[in-house]
Amino acid sequence: MTTSNLRIACVMVGLPARGKTYISQKVCRYLTWLGINTKVFNVGNYRRKLYGAQQEHSFFDPSNPIGIKQRKESANAALEDMIRWFNEDQGIVAIYDATNSTKQRRQWLHEKLTKEHVQVFFIESICQDESIILDNIREVKLSSPDYVNIDPEEAVSDFKARIDHYKDQYETVTEQNYTYIKLINVGSQVIINMIRGYLESRIVYYLMNLHTAPRKIYMSRHGESMFNLQGKIGGDSALSPRGVLYANKLPDLIKQNLGDKELIVWTSTMKRTIQTSGLLQYPKMSRKALDELDAGMCDGMTYEEIEEKYPEDYANRDDDKFNYRYKGGESYRDVVLRLEPVIMDLERQGNILIIGHQAILRCIYAYFMNYNQEDLPYIKIPLHTVIELTPKAYGCDEKRYKVDIEAVDTHRPKPNKAQTLKKKVSKQELSNGATNGNGALLGASGEIVNDIGSPILPISPQLWPSNGATK
Ligand code: ATP
Numbered sequence: 001m002t003t004s005n006l007r008i009a010c011v012m013v014g015l016p017a018r019g020k021t022y023i024s025q026k027v028c029r030y031l032t033w034l035g036i037n038t039k040v041f042n043v044g045n046y047r048r049k050l051y052g053a054q055q056e057h058s059f060f061d062p063s064n065p066i067g068i069k070q071r072k073e074s075a076n077a078a079l080e081d082m083i084r085w086f087n088e089d090q091g092i093v094a095i096y097d098a099t100n101s102t103k104q105r106r107q108w109l110h111e112k113l114t115k116e117h118v119q120v121f122f123i124e125s126i127c128q129d130e131s132i133i134l135d136n137i138r139e140v141k142l143s144s145p146d147y148v149n150i151d152p153e154e155a156v157s158d159f160k161a162r163i164d165h166y167k168d169q170y171e172t173v174t175e176q177n178y179t180y181i182k183l184i185n186v187g188s189q190v191i192i193n194m195i196r197g198y199l200e201s202r203i204v205y206y207l208m209n210l211h212t213a214p215r216k217i218y219m220s221r222h223g224e225s226m227f228n229l230q231g232k233i234g235g236d237s238a239l240s241p242r243g244v245l246y247a248n249k250l251p252d253l254i255k256q257n258l259g260d261k262e263l264i265v266w267t268s269t270m271k272r273t274i275q276t277s278g279l280l281q282y283p284k285m286s287r288k289a290l291d292e293l294d295a296g297m298c299d300g301m302t303y304e305e306i307e308e309k310y311p312e313d314y315a316n317r318d319d320d321k322f323n324y325r326y327k328g329g330e331s332y333r334d335v336v337l338r339l340e341p342v343i344m345d346l347e348r349q350g351n352i353l354i355i356g357h358q359a360i361l362r363c364i365y366a367y368f369m370n371y372n373q374e375d376l377p378y379i380k381i382p383l384h385t386v387i388e389l390t391p392k393a394y395g396c397d398e399k400r401y402k403v404d405i406e407a408v409d410t411h412r413p414k415p416n417k418a419q420t421l422k423k424k425v426s427k428q429e430l431s432n433g434a435t436n437g438n439g440a441l442l443g444a445s446g447e448i449v450n451d452i453g454s455p456i457l458p459i460s461p462q463l464w465p466s467n468g469a470t471k
């Protein structure tokens with residue numbers, strides 16, 4: 001078994017309104033950010049497409065034969081698509097989002113998937129707190145296509161009746177030969193069984209860090225630095241006079257938005273972020289992992305100087321900015337890898353302000369806002385602007401506060417593909433077709449700088465029993 005044919009299906013389990021879709025979306029976002037091909041298959045969407053939305057609760061009654069048949073057909077259509085996706089689109093992790101609340105349903109899924117050499121990982125969410133369930137119904141179910149134009153109180157009571165139908169047949173996961181995690185009362189208790197392999201344990205660790213308490217995530221770059229003014233990248237310069245003005249204004253801006261609520265501040269270990277945090281009266285922590293992308297040999301140069309001195313590197317970066325690694329420095333891919341523990345820690349936090357750098361904040365922002373790797377290095381994170389993210393059920397709301405102090409613009413737009421191609425051809429002519437034989441471009445030192453398409457996490461190879469069953 002090689003790393004490339006490791007395939008995992010995360011099968012959600014739980015009564016309605018237990019956060020299964022929320023968890024599915026979060027896991028999908030996290031793994032996609034790490035470059036792992038992940039997709040959610042939501043059986044409810046198949047049901048609505050095949051048989052229409054707005055089915056009332058009796059559709060979910062376990063003694064309703066038409067409902068049973070149509071729900072099974074919806075489950076089957078989602079499963080078939082999922083298997084097709086694994087086989088045709090090189091899927092690595094699929095998330096099968098449905099209640100899967102009976103042993104019989106789980107056995108059916110387990111058999112079908114193991115036959116296809118897909119490992120099955122059940123993720124069960126149990127919540128006994130009725131007030132959380134009611135909040136969940138009000139927050140997400142009333143706006144679902146199932147309840148368009150329905151009076152909210154009627155919708156709540158119909159949804160509760162739907163939950164009761166599921167309760168009649170719900171069997172919690174006890175199958176000892178299955179791989180599973182049970183999250184009880186939003187993770188206040190966690191039970192795991194038969195977790196195998198690196199990727200499954202990463203998912204377990206990620207799930208253990210999640211919480212749903214309301215909070216704000218603020219992000220700001222440092223105030224304008226002397227290097228920003230001179231158009232130079234990297235370095236460890238101090239703030240410019242305008243950067244100092246920004247640092248002076250930052251505490252009021254945060255206070256106006258947050259009031260007296262608690263906040264912690266993270267900075268990098270670089271002068272410009274620490275200086276920017278200087279007047280903030282909150283607990284602070286500087287983290288090396290938040291230091292700006294290391295530009296290696298190009299550190300301290302302007303983009304124009306890089307283009308002149310290292311034209312090949314300059315063109316390579318434009319060609320694939322996410323994967324390009326500065327000689328002696330880092331790529332955006334490297335930065336995502338070093339930020340992974342920061343993301344885990346961020347998930348555990350309450351209100352937080354991160355004072356960071358352009359490339360670093362692009363990576364963190366991309367995680368929360370679901371940007372792909374190609375667009376990530378071009379996200380606009382201007383100087384003298386605070387970005388406020390408020391996590392919501394299936395994503396984040398965003399506000400930006402621009403402080404009225406001028407600053408240089410350090411954003412370089414994405415070059416047009418035709419131009420990059422032209423440059424790349426002449427660059428290849430120049431280097432006399434220097435490739436590694438597989439077409440991958442070599443850096444001037446002969447190092448392969450692109451490992452395009454491979455996941456960022458080292459996924460350990462996994463032995464799969466030859467009969468395809470776990471026991
Ligand atoms: P359905 O079966 O109807 O699709 P669901 O289980 O998928 O329901 P979601 O739509 O994901 O439920 O519910 C979203 C809500 O669940 C959000 O408001 C979120 O805050 C909350 N939530 C997230 N995680 C959990 C959890 N572990 N336990 C309970 N609620 C949670």
Ligand code: F6P
Pocket residue numbers: 228232233234235292293295357358359377410411412
């Ligand atoms: O220009 C400011 C800066 O933070 C540099 O130190 C860093 O190299 C650069 O931005 C990262 O942005 P890009 O990846 O667009 O070059």
